[in-house]
Amino acid sequence: MTEDTHTDTLRTPIVAVLGHVDHGKTSLLDEIRGSAVSEAEAGAITQHIGATDIPLDTISRMAGELVIPDDFDLPGLLFIDTPGHHSFSTLRARGGALADIAVLVVDVNDGFQPQTEEAIDILRRTGTPFVVAANKIDTTPGWNPQEGEPIQRSMEAQSERAMSMLNENLYEIIGQLSDAGFSADLYWRVQDFQKNIGVVPVSAITAEGVPDLLAVLMGLSQRFMKEEMAIDVNGPGEGTVLEVKDERGFGATVDTVVYDGVIENGDEIVVGGQEEPIVTEVRALLQPRPLAEIRTEKQFEKVASVGAAAGVKIAAPDLDDAMAGAPVRVVRDKPLDDAIAEVKAELAEIEVDTAEDGVVVKADTLGSLEAMANALREAEVPIMRAEVGDVAPRDIAITETANQEEHKALLAFNVDILPNAETELESADVKLFTNDVIYQLIEDYETYVEERQRAQQETVLDKVVRPSRFRLLPDHTFRQNDPAVVGVEIIAGTLQNNRSVGYFEGNEFHRVGSLSGIQKQGDDVDEARSGERVSIAIDGPTVGRDIEEGDTLWTEVPEKHAKILEQELKEEITADEREALAGYLDTRRKRDPFWGK
Numbered sequence: 122m123t124e125d126t127h128t129d130t131l132r133t134p135i136v137a138v139l140g141h142v143d144h145g146k147t148s149l150l151d152e153i154r155g156s157a158v159s160e161a162e163a164g165a166i167t168q169h170i171g172a173t174d175i176p177l178d179t180i181s182r183m184a185g186e187l188v189i190p191d192d193f194d195l196p197g198l199l200f201i202d203t204p205g206h207h208s209f210s211t212l213r214a215r216g217g218a219l220a221d222i223a224v225l226v227v228d229v230n231d232g233f234q235p236q237t238e239e240a241i242d243i244l245r246r247t248g249t250p251f252v253v254a255a256n257k258i259d260t261t262p263g264w265n266p267q268e269g270e271p272i273q274r275s276m277e278a279q280s281e282r283a284m285s286m287l288n289e290n291l292y293e294i295i296g297q298l299s300d301a302g303f304s305a306d307l308y309w310r311v312q313d314f315q316k317n318i319g320v321v322p323v324s325a326i327t328a329e330g331v332p333d334l335l336a337v338l339m340g341l342s343q344r345f346m347k348e349e350m351a352i353d354v355n356g357p358g359e360g361t362v363l364e365v366k367d368e369r370g371f372g373a374t375v376d377t378v379v380y381d382g383v384i385e386n387g388d389e390i391v392v393g394g395q396e397e398p399i400v401t402e403v404r405a406l407l408q409p410r411p412l413a414e415i416r417t418e419k420q421f422e423k424v425a426s427v428g429a430a431a432g433v434k435i436a437a438p439d440l441d442d443a444m445a446g447a448p449v450r451v452v453r454d455k456p457l458d459d460a461i462a463e464v465k466a467e468l469a470e471i472e473v474d475t476a477e478d479g480v481v482v483k484a485d486t487l488g489s490l491e492a493m494a495n496a497l498r499e500a501e502v503p504i505m506r507a508e509v510g511d512v513a514p515r516d517i518a519i520t521e522t523a524n525q526e527e528h529k530a531l532l533a534f535n536v537d538i539l540p541n542a543e544t545e546l547e548s549a550d551v552k553l554f555t556n557d558v559i560y561q562l563i564e565d566y567e568t569y570v571e572e573r574q575r576a577q578q579e580t581v582l583d584k585v586v587r588p589s590r591f592r593l594l595p596d597h598t599f600r601q602n603d604p605a606v607v608g609v610e611i612i613a614g615t616l617q618n619n620r621s622v623g624y625f626e627g628n629e630f631h632r633v634g635s636l637s638g639i640q641k642q643g644d645d646v647d648e649a650r651s652g653e654r655v656s657i658a659i660d661g662p663t664v665g666r667d668i669e670e671g672d673t674l675w676t677e678v679p680e681k682h683a684k685i686l687e688q689e690l691k692e693e694i695t696a697d698e699r700e701a702l703a704g705y706l707d708t709r710r711k712r713d714p715f716w717g718k
């Protein structure tokens with residue numbers, strides 16, 4: 122087999138941990154790292170920046186009989202230290218996800234939560250294989266903990282009652298996965314990991330099931346990713362910026378995950394920047410000092426080169442404008458222009474479709490910017506501009522140029538508001554939204570828009586002339602004219618004071634005068650509703666000449682108001698107002714079919 126001749130060039134698969142807040146991502150990573158350090162022979166665990174590399178033989182010690190080193194030729198697993206889908210989507214490589222495989226952590230008691238759904242969406246979109254760690258099994262009532270044991274052995278030690286509770290929870294999660302479109306089962310029942318998602322019951326606290334989790338991760342990578350892991354170890358390095366950080370003595374540095382080739386001290390590199398790709402030269406490659414030397418003054422040690430997969434801090438001039446999530450390319454034997462073009466092409470893929478009018482988005486990384494853009498597209502919110510970086514005065518000025526009031530909104534994800542931008546905000550007609558959870562940020566904005574629209578409708582509703590139909594009651598003429606005072610019953614709608622009223626003759630509307638008072642049981646009121654009997658004063662007509670007892674009159678609704686009522690406020694007005702409006706419009710339109718349209 123040709124593959125076997127390449128064994129020395131298989132790189133470590135990169136593993137990301139995702140899941141809802143508090144479901145145990147950090148604890149699980151800590152448990153895996155902690156037990157790796159204690160299981161490893163001294164010096165076997167290499168320190169990385171932003172990632173932990175666990176070699177195969179350490180994994181084998183941790184997993185016991187579940188991982189036999191001879192069955193594998195991948196060198197181990199590289200866990201990205203920052204869990205969560207935020208860093209997952211930040212870490213891209215050649216347009217896809219940087220992580221080769223993911224662990225979706227789900228609290229076995231809580232099941233799917235909003236960020237679980239978000240994580241699933243991202244995993245689906247990026248086509249990343251994943252396993253589900255059903256965490257916190259030790260919290261099952263009556264649980265009998267079996268520190269560090271494989272799950273089967275731990276389950277044998279449980280009471281029937283505890284097992285039935287756990288199983289119920291596990292099947293709940295399997296059901297939720299199926300609702301999300303993934304066929305899943307407990308991992309030992311899965312025949313084909315390419316078709317089915319394996320669920321591994323674990324505890325980050327007692328480490329039960331952790332051997333199984335490692336075994337599944339190793340097995341999945343070995344079986345389905347071996348080809349992708351085959352790399353040219355001497356090729357020009359390719360990586361992704363995890364974070365841009367100022368470091369004393371080095372200036373701006375980029376913490377980078379290298380996923381292909383090798384990066385050497387002195388290499389010319391191209392890094393994605395805010396405006397243009399940055400071309401610079403590696404001054405130092407830094408890795409954390411081994412634990413044994415932690416007491417020395419300096420935090421980092423310089424290394425001559427770093428091969429994939431690895432996390433490394435790159436110190437080089439001009440990195441201030443580098444962006445988290447941006448590509449890093451070693452130039453070496455290819456033309457510089459090609460490297461620049463590659464970086465540009467990768468950045469262009471992330472470019473957000475913008476509209477002439479829309480909201481402004483700021484995000485901390487390219488990946489989160491892209492995630493924001495996707496979420497906004499789904500919510501049908503147009504974007505006028507989307508950029509990586511903190512909120513600066515310029516952003517406020519741009520937001521203010523939006524045409525629609527509801528678009529004068531700045532959605533800031535996981536970034537700081539610069540002090541001079543804060544001052545600007547106080548006087549600007551701009552609404553700022555900040556949150557470090559994407560769906561909440563968008564929900565906040567949507568709630569704001571809805572409230573605005575409701576408030577607007579309410580003000581319009583206050584001003585608009587309400588329709589009404591009412592009848593002059595027999596024997597209730599209190600005054601003939603100047604003004605005419607008559608008793609009426611409202612048949613439909615709302616009769617408001619100060620409105621013009623009239624009647625239809627055929628299909629022609631005749632105005633008879635305007636209301637100058639409404640009295641209900643002797644009290645002055647502003648309006649009378651359907652079914653009420655009130656006395657009204659009408660300036661203009663004379664009873665017995667212009668109007669008669671028993672006549673039906675209408676509030677005169679101006680054409681513009683009728684249109685707004687019919688087209689915009691239909692849901693806001695009452696059923697009997699709608700009825701009065703319909704009758705009024707019907708008659709008007711018999712004469713002029715386009716009236717109020």
Ligand code: GDP
Pocket residue numbers: 140141142143144145146147148149204256257258259260323324325326327
């Ligand atoms: P994250 O927000 O997903 O990173 O969650 P954390 O790792 O911070 O865990 C949240 C809380 O759950 C912490 O109080 C942990 O101690 C606790 N926790 C995490 N995993 C387990 C577990 O397996 N069993 C128990 N009993 N508690 C856990």
